[in-house]
């Protein structure tokens with residue numbers, strides 16, 4: 327087999343790995359680049375492999391940086407199957423059309439403001455393209471091997487990162503050589519997800535390194551959040567939580583309701599203002615056997631949260647001035663309804679903004695958690711007077727210690743580990759730590775590098 331790194335090398339977004347045999351080509355993940363403009367521009371580059379020549383795509387999970395290029399791939403002629411777990415399929419039905427919708431909005435905005443170099447600006451793909459791509463999806467259960475193409479066997483094991491997330495084990499049937507893609511790896515202890523299942527065997531391992539050079543703060547997120555919410559409500563302010571629609575939005579809702587139930591924060595109205603996060607929450611509750619919350623705990627979140635669905639309701643919510651908690655997407659404040667809330671809430675020191683997860687360089691979220699005193703939203707600068715927090719400890723990614731511990735739980739002895747899905751420094755530090763702890767050969771591949779495995 328040959329493995330080529332078509333993305334997720336030197337950055338945390340754009341995950342795409344090409345596996346080739348003599349007869350077949352499959353892609354593991356097909357992500358969109360996100361974050362700084364130089365990265366996003368890569369989404370527009372010619373895809374390095376003829377899409378029609380690919381036989382199948384295997385997804386690790388539904389996040390857009392792992393799946394969001396699929397509609398473009400289908401638009402350019404890909405006609406194979408897209409394999410994923412059942413929950414990933416359901417979540418993709420929410421996330422991909424939304425990504426298409428955002429692409430269309432961006433193109434419309436660029437045309438209105440005439441700042442695009444292309445006239446007229448075109449979306450990378452549309453909502454309709456996303457629905458077209460979804461026709462190629464095929465959901466597979468965890469643990470049970472399947473053959474996406476003759477000669478290759480694939481198996482999913484739980485990765486504990488978000489609902490449906492999986493490690494992908496690909497075995498060449500001819501010589502039984504196995505390459506395992508970690509996908510995004512969850513926490514050893516998480517509010518919602520069970521820990522990632524140890525990997526029992528891999529000849530070659532491709533491992534993520536989002537937090538390769540960092541440890542999550544050793545703070546109790548419940549105590550920190552309780553303190554933030556109580557203080558903010560005490561001064562008559564609003565707590566805004568920009569959250570990823572899938573995963574962190576549900577975690578934050580659960581935490582808020584738990585704290586209220588225990589009397590640790592005042593009883594406040596809680597709003598979820600993101601149609602996508604509302605649908606993701608419904609899917610999350612449907613698949614309650616795949617995570618740590620019970621059906622009753624899910625029902626509690628559902629009962630006690632006011633879902634804000636329409637644009638009018640969202641505008642109405644933005645005019646409210648009494649203490650409350652608003653959870654809204656997107657998690658890095660790169661788009662979505664949360665931007666309207668930020669414009670209203672940031673200039674007032676009574677309010678608090680609580681980020682909950684990795685903030686990619688170049689995003690507004692990154693600027694805000696690093697202390698920016700103003701941010702540009704919808705073409706205008708807004709002063710940052712509200713308190714800004716990053717509850718990084720609620721991240722859905724394990725830090726390097728958690729990933730090392732996880733790797734040590736299996737009977738792993740890979741010939742080589744490729745460290746991907748990290749900023750350059752994070753990946754390199756992770757490489758050193760893996761070599762030190764396990765004496766495994768580890769390497770940080772370059773973008774487009776091809777290796778024989």
Ligand SMILES: [Zn+2]
Pocket residue numbers: 387389487510
């Ligand atoms: Zn992810």
